[in-house]
Amino acid sequence: MDDQGMYDRDIVHLARVAMAGRPQDVQTLVQRLARRYQRSNAGLAESLRSLLQSAPHPDAPMRDHGNASPVPLDGDSRQALIRTEQLGPVRTPVLAPAVREQLEQLRDEHRMRDRLESAGLSPSRTGLFVGPPGVGKTLAARWLASELKVPLLVLDLATVMSSYLGRTGSNIRKVLDYAKSSPSVLLLDELDTVAKRRDDDAEVGELKRLVTVLLQEIDDWPASSLLLAATNHGDLLDPAVWRRFDVIASFPIPRPAELREALVQYCGDEDVEVIDFLVRILSGYSFADAERFVLAAKRKAVLTEERLFDVLLGAGQSHMRTMDHADRLQIALDLMQDSELSQRRVSELTGVSRDTLRRRQRDK
Structure with a gap:
């Protein structure tokens, strides 16, 4: 041409x-x-x-971050298609270092959009968060919206699916047009519900066309807002979806260091002994699962008027009884190696006899 x-x-x-x-x-x-x-x-x-x-800048002081347009409704149920969260300060999420770096750059690009534009550049407009449930994807979106001082708009794609697929496309367009009308962070939750592989023979043609519409909307997303999408099943996404996002962040199950940092947040000022113990027995847990574990102990401590320390230890010991002996022994050995706990205390916590611990130490 x-x-x-x-x-x-x-x-x-x-x-x-x-x-x-x-x-x-x-x-x-x-x-x-x-x-x-x-x-x-x-x-x-x-x-x-x-x-x-x-042109009027979307972040000018006279501009209201609230959206004057009516919240889009589903044509069948007349229920709101989107949830709006006006956020104050949000707890900084505990994340893997690589993910934290990606999120901080996203934040800084939108905070300093003018600097990028003066260099002929624009901020990243879209981000895809991939990882199992409970690893911080939604909390990360809340944190970004809070840091940018804009509303968080949440569209759960699993709930927006209409019995008539043609209406689903209309519903998604309504939400995207609404989100574009003022600065915001839009989170498309459970993206795999809609953006499945188009070579999947089990999917009807209308759903495949819906994927195409969604890809076009992602391409045309304005730099004044941030579009995020989250999925627990990245393997189900159409390959073209991956290429459309400026940033792809993979949220892993927390490693011991990250789990420890999160448990310090959840438990408050509890003794390091209980934190070290919980890190070991909750290995492989998501952040959400670990927080639920601690919250259950806090509720019990209030109701029984016991010390949280004692309740957490008791809950941890009960949890250990569900493990096989080999796992309990490995936790005991790790505690002896990486903490300042005595052999006697490790035996009390894990239920592994001191004789067994002595024997394993001698065999090393």
């Missing part, structure tokens, strides 16, 4: 988006055109950048 043909195509595309009444998409397209014409038509590129700089 020659330069004139490309210019004509871009003008038609811009007009189409403008006539559809999608101002955020117009700004996104103008940003792209300014970058595209930087070399071939520097004057046009500079004029487009000037227009962007003079």
